Every structure is written in structure tokens, then in C-alpha cells.
Amino acid sequence: MTNKPSSLRIIICGAGIAGLAAAAALATHHQVIVLERKEELTEVSYAINLKPNAAHAAYGVVGLDPSKVRGLPCREIIERDAANGDIKMHKPVDAPADFGGPWYFCQRTELHAELLATAKARGAKVILGTEIEDVNATHGVVLIKGGDAMVADMVLIADGISSRLRKRVLQQETDYRWDSDQVAFRAFVPAERFRDQPELKWLAEQKSGGLYVWAAQKQRVVVYPCPDYVNLVAIVDKAHLQRQSGGSDLGRESNTETADAMRSQFADFDSTVKKLLDKVPHASLWPLFDVSCLPYYERERALLIGDAAHATLPHQGQGASLAFEDAEGLAYLFCNGSVTPHDVSRVLKKFTELRRARVHMIQHFSRVMAKPASYEKGEKLDALRFAAQTLTFKSIAELETSTAPHD
Numbered sequence: 001m002t003n004k005p006s007s008l009r010i011i012i013c014g015a016g017i018a019g020l021a022a023a024a025a026l027a028t029h030h031q032v033i034v035l036e037r038k039e040e041l042t043e044v045s046y047a048i049n050l051k052p053n054a055a056h057a058a059y060g061v062v063g064l065d066p067s068k069v070r071g072l073p074c075r076e077i078i079e080r081d082a083a084n085g086d087i088k089m090h091k092p093v094d095a096p097a098d099f100g101g102p103w104y105f106c107q108r109t110e111l112h113a114e115l116l117a118t119a120k121a122r123g124a125k126v127i128l129g130t131e132i133e134d135v136n137a138t139h140g141v142v143l144i145k146g147g148d149a150m151v152a153d154m155v156l157i158a159d160g161i162s163s164r165l166r167k168r169v170l171q172q173e174t175d176y177r178w179d180s181d182q183v184a185f186r187a188f189v190p191a192e193r194f195r196d197q198p199e200l201k202w203l204a205e206q207k208s209g210g211l212y213v214w215a216a217q218k219q220r221v222v223v224y225p226c227p228d229y230v231n232l233v234a235i236v237d238k239a240h241l242q243r244q245s246g247g248s249d250l251g252r253e254s255n256t257e258t259a260d261a262m263r264s265q266f267a268d269f270d271s272t273v274k275k276l277l278d279k280v281p282h283a284s285l286w287p288l289f290d291v292s293c294l295p296y297y298e299r300e301r302a303l304l305i306g307d308a309a310h311a312t313l314p315h316q317g318q319g320a321s322l323a324f325e326d327a328e329g330l331a332y333l334f335c336n337g338s339v340t341p342h343d344v345s346r347v348l349k350k351f352t353e354l355r356r357a358r359v360h361m362i363q364h365f366s367r368v369m370a371k372p373a374s375y376e377k378g379e380k381l382d383a384l385r386f387a388a389q390t391l392t393f394k395s396i397a398e399l400e401t402s403t404a405p406h407d
Ligand SMILES: Cc1cc2nc3c(=O)[nH]c(=O)nc-3n(C[C@H](O)[C@H](O)[C@H](O)COP(=O)(O)OP(=O)(O)OC[C@H]3O[C@@H](n4cnc5c(N)ncnc54)[C@H](O)[C@@H]3O)c2cc1C
Pocket: 013, 014, 015, 016, 017, 018, 019, 035, 036, 037, 038, 044, 046, 047, 048, 049, 050, 130, 131, 132, 133, 158, 159, 160, 161, 164, 186, 305, 306, 307, 308, 311, 314, 317, 318, 319, 320, 321, 322, 323
């Protein structure tokens, strides 16, 4: 690792959004190496909500250049009745005023590529084709497949929702991931495809972004335009899908068979939805996983971040947003003043203390949002109250304003 005065040696396991955002945020002050098992870095071609809490960090401490990650700003949220298209809620959005920061719809591939470029430009070293087999949290040792080992002052575990390394922090073999009873059809359609359809032409015009929802009791279609494309997510109960599809083997591969299955699932939705779905050439089907709320994220020199720490159901679009908050928290704790190798485990404990309440709240809200639209046990709030809770920017510092970073 190249030397930076008073810097820590940091190894990050995984070059997804969480690993690269943390790398970019920390590389200004520390010697950062990111180890990624894939030979080539790729991202799935869908949109991503860069919500105000994420955008604040992404364009702040993470250092993304807004001119290189194109984004359509969110200007409205419209929720309609699935059967007849009647508007149930229309909220014009002024994200900086409403939620404390901008809210953009971006392309995942552009975002990920720019995170990589930013992390490298700031001095992080990203090594591909390197699978980590194990981590020793006490000594900061990372064991690499093939027999090599590396030592660091701090190890950030960002190996995703199916994390194999999580157990080294939690010291249990438990699989914290569980399959929810819902699945999501996903499609990413060139915006131009909607231009010849009068009711849908606005999607091709790309003037601004917004969140457009058609909600039934147990099914929901969510549409949002991003630069050049329209992103579509259609959520359905797994049991309902199996009944309808006769158990056919649909999967993550994007194809016409899955697009047809999606159309048949939503055949009784409003005519605009049907026209919209008719324009979808290919779709894929994703199981929706959740991760239990973890009691802590750190052990000695190791810290879980991103989906490895707190994957959420997608109903708030907060998975990556939480990863950006992690990066911001790390920058706050490790780039303000000097932290020595001796301080690492104490400061990581502080990270857990500062993050846990907010992360658990967002995980909880995403589960509540997954419940049927008519759920009336007093827990389900309307979309705007959820948005205010999950999007209102609370910096890591604000969670515990009286605490100095290294106390
Ligand atoms: C289609 C889709 C749309 C989404 N939309 C949104 C959205 O709008 N807003 C939002 O906030 N969130 C969204 N999410 C969620 C968000 O994308 C995830 O929360 C986020 O990408 C998680 O990033 P991560 O880096 O933690 O994990 P991952 O992206 O899973 O990255 C983990 C990385 O670690 C590597 N790795 C794993 N094991 C090892 C190992 N042993 N050694 C070395 N490397 C390893 C993997 O190869 C991978 O590159 C969406 C997710 C999907 C799938």
C-alpha cells in the first residue's frame, strides 16, 4: 500500500456500490485496497434511486461528479388505484426543500462506473479476480483464495446480501438472509419505445423524473424514468405467481417469456398499465430477500457495510442509499482528525452505535411497505410519511450530535 501520513491501511472486501462508495470516501485520507472476486466489474442494467440521503453523501464525501452520473430529478410521486387508474395521491416533490437534498433517478451502470473511477482517482487500489476466503477480525487479516494473505488496520466487509464473511463479525453461522413471500418482475425499457403511445409519450420526453405507482391489494407496479430508459418493477406475491404460472421456471435472465408472465399477472390492472406492459420486450424475475436486523456491525478490526450489513426489501429503494450513508459515516469517523490503528475497534463500535437505530428503522419501514395496501393495523403509513422518515437526511453526526467522533 502506498503511504499517506498518519493513514490507516484499509482493505475492502467487494467492489459493489457499498465497497466502492466507502473506498472513495476513505481514500482521501487512508490507504485503501478493494478486493473483488469478479474478473470484470459489471452492474445490472436497471435504474437506481439516488435518494436525498444517498445523493447528499454521493455528491459530498464520496465525491461523485454530477456531470458524469446523469440523473433525472424526482418532481412528483403519484399513486393510483390499480383497477381504474384513479389518482389516490399526488405529491409534487421539491426534494431539497422536502427531504433536505436532491433526489435523482440514475442508471446503475453509470453510477457504478463513476464510483470506480472516483475511488481510483482518489488513490484507492481496486484488484479484480481476487476472492476472499476468510477474514480474521482480531488481527485484520484477509485470506485470499489461492493461499495469499493481506493485513490491514481495518477490514470493511462489503460482500453483499449473501455475504459469506458476515459470520466473522457475528461469530455465528446463521444465515441472516431470508426469502420474503414476494417476487419482483423487473424491466428496463428504452424510453423511446413509449413515444408513439399518446398516453405514455410523457415517459419518452424525459423532462423530469417521478415515482408512478399503481397499487392493488397485493400487487404493485412502480415505474420511474431515468436517463434514456424507463425502469419498471412489478411486485406480486409468490403464491399468486405460482398459481398463475403453473410453477414455470422464470428467473433473473431477461426474456420475453418472463415479460409475458408479467403481463398475465397484471392483466386486471388499469388500461394504462396494460399499454405500458405491452411495450416491455423483456423482463426478469427476482426473488425478494430480506436480512434480519443485526445487533451490531463490527468486531474488533472488521465492519460490515452495505447489503452485508443491512439489505432491505426494495419498497423504499433504500438499499444503496444506506450504503452511501455508511460511506458518509465512515468518512465522518475516520477522516476527521487522526485515528490510529490502536483506535480502530473503538471507533468501529461507535459506528454501530451511530448507525443501528436508523438502519433498523429503514429495514422495518421497508417490511411494513411490503404489506398489502389495505393493511390497517395502524402501522402502515402513507407513502409520504414513509418518505419523510426514510429520506429526511440525518447525517451520522446528527444521530448523536453531542458525540465527538473519537470519544
Ligand atoms: C435491480 C435492483 C434495483 C435496485 N434499486 C435500488 C434503488 O433504486 N435504490 C436503492 O437504494 N437500492 C436499490 N437496490 C438495492 C441496491 O442495489 C443494493 O442495496 C446495493 O447494490 C448493495 O450493494 P453492495 O455493494 O452492498 O452489494 P453487492 O452489489 O452485492 O456487491 C457485493 C460485491 O462483493 C463481491 N464479493 C462477494 N463475495 C466476495 C468475496 N468473497 N471476495 C471478493 N469479493 C466478493 C461481489 O462480487 C460484488 O461485487 C436495487 C437492487 C437491485 C438488484
